[in-house]
Amino acid sequence: MKKYISEVIEEKLARFPQVKLASLPTPIAKLENLSQELGGPEILVKRDDLTGLAFGGNKSRKLEFIIADALKKGADTIITWASLQSNWCLQLAAAARKHGLRPILVLFQTYDLPFSYDGNLLLDFLVEAEIQVRETKEKGKSVNQEKAFSLLKEIAEEEKKKGKKPYVVSVGGSATGGDMDRPLGALAYLKAMVEIAEQLSGVNKKVSHIVIASGSGATQAGLLVGAKALGLETEIIGICVSDKKEEFLPQVKAIVLKLIETLQIEVEIDDREIILFDEYIREGYGVVNKEVAEVIRLVLKREGLVLDPVYTSKAMIGLIDLVKKGYFASKDRVLFIHTGGTPALFAFKNRLVELLK
Ligand SMILES: Cc1ncc(COP(=O)(O)O)c(C=O)c1O
Incomplete structure (x- = not known):
């Protein structure tokens, strides 16, 4: 990442008022056990579940x-x-x-x-x-x-x-409308992309892919525009949690276009760069099945990392399946963003116990 580009972006972001809510930067750690067990690319996690506000999360x-x-x-x-x-x-x-x-x-x-x-x-x-x-x-x-x-x-x-x-x-x-006339959620994730790029700057530290749960689209839109604006070649992979790709892609695209217009940056994003996998929605949004329960148990046992039952578990199912299918090369480095949501785990406790007992 060229230093002056991130400075230009930071200067543009600073024009928007902000209050302080999150403890930033959130840490990035290696998921060594999981990477080893899967035998594919190196997997890292960015802990946006540790933002500090009411149990944390991307919001x-x-x-x-x-x-x-x-x-x-x-x-x-x-x-x-x-x-x-x-x-x-x-x-x-x-x-x-x-x-x-x-x-x-x-x-x-x-x-x-x-x-x-x-x-x-x-x-x-x-x-x-x-x-x-x-x-x-x-x-x-x-x-x-x-x-x-x-x-x-x-x-x-x-x-x-x-x-x-x-x-x-x-x-x-995420979507503009009501009283939010600018894509402020996406703006925040463009800022997060600058943070990630700064954390990963230096020899051999770049990531080839970022994997996230994509629900209302701003996290993905912000990361995508951010990566492009910074000249990074990082692929942003959204794992859909609620809507099928054909309905969801236009929503992400609309946020992307609004963000580019808002910041007045020269970035072009092709539809093919909005990478979405919708097969991991499985039975539907918020439907906790055995696969969800098992991935929560696996990641907690291997890494001590607690996933949520609606978003990050589905994203992790997607990431693991993509590794198994050979989507990544072994030299790739994949950053999984933990976007939070862990309090919901307790609301689904009966279902989780029933599935794993
Ligand atoms: C825990 C968690 N992860 C990911 C997402 C998806 O983020 P976005 O709505 O920006 O797509 C959400 C919210 O929708 C969430 O609550």
């Missing part, structure tokens, strides 16, 4: 920009949606409370999990988020964005009538 980085934007726009309330055990919603609620904003969470029952104050929901309750639970017929899929936005806008109108100043933001802080 802490995004919220540094999003909360700052809400504060700049004079908001006193922040409204978003996601699934019942959403990591995004918990992170948003904790970040909002820390900065004096009132969080309203609309939680959709997208998977077969009964409402219970467990996992992220317990933490949502403890942080005093205002929770509205909604049924949805679309089980095992992400919530339709247009429907969710129009519902949130109605809630925002009611809040305005009560004299409040709401800020509406989409699931995962």
Whole structure:
């Protein structure tokens, strides 16, 4: 990476207001046992589960920009949606409370999990988020964005009538819309790419691939634009957790284009560079099967690393399968980003025990 390029990007990023939420840089470690057992490329992990905000995760980085934007726009309330055990919603609620904003969470029952104050929901309750639970017929899929936005806008109108100043933001802080008119979540992951490049600069330290769980798309979009802008040849591999490639790729692409436009950088990204594997969604979003339970056990036993049951477990299943299929060369170095979500493990405890006993 050429030093001056990262400085130009950092200077552009600094124009966007940010609050401090995450302990950065997050560490990078080698997964030696797993790499040895699989006998393929060297595998490393970036610990974005250790960002420090309410059990950590990729959303802490995004919220540094999003909360700052809400504060700049004079908001006193922040409204978003996601699934019942959403990591995004918990992170948003904790970040909002820390900065004096009132969080309203609309939680959709997208998977077969009964409402219970467990996992992220317990933490949502403890942080005093205002929770509205909604049924949805679309089980095992992400919530339709247009429907969710129009519902949130109605809630925002009611809040305005009560004299409040709401800020509406989409699931995962990824797609623009509501009150977030810039792709701030992706901006945060472009910044993370600069951090990764700095951590891995030096002889023989570069990674050939980065593997992540891709849900609402901003993590992938930010890393992809970041890698391109920095002139790196690192391939960014998104493992889909909810939507099939044909539906999801245009969403990632839209965020990529918005990010390029926002930063006014000369980067071109071809559709073929948006690498997505959707076969690891298996039975659907948030469906915990034996494979998920087993990969959580494997990685915990070999590395002492705790994966979550909805995102990072599926990404790890994908990574291991790609190694087995010979997708990587043995000289490759693969960075797996642990994007957090571990509190949800406890909400799925019965299922996990049932599957592994
Ligand atoms: C733990 C975890 N990993 C990965 C993701 C995916 O990130 P993104 O929504 O930016 O695609 C999410 C959220 O969707 C998440 O909660």
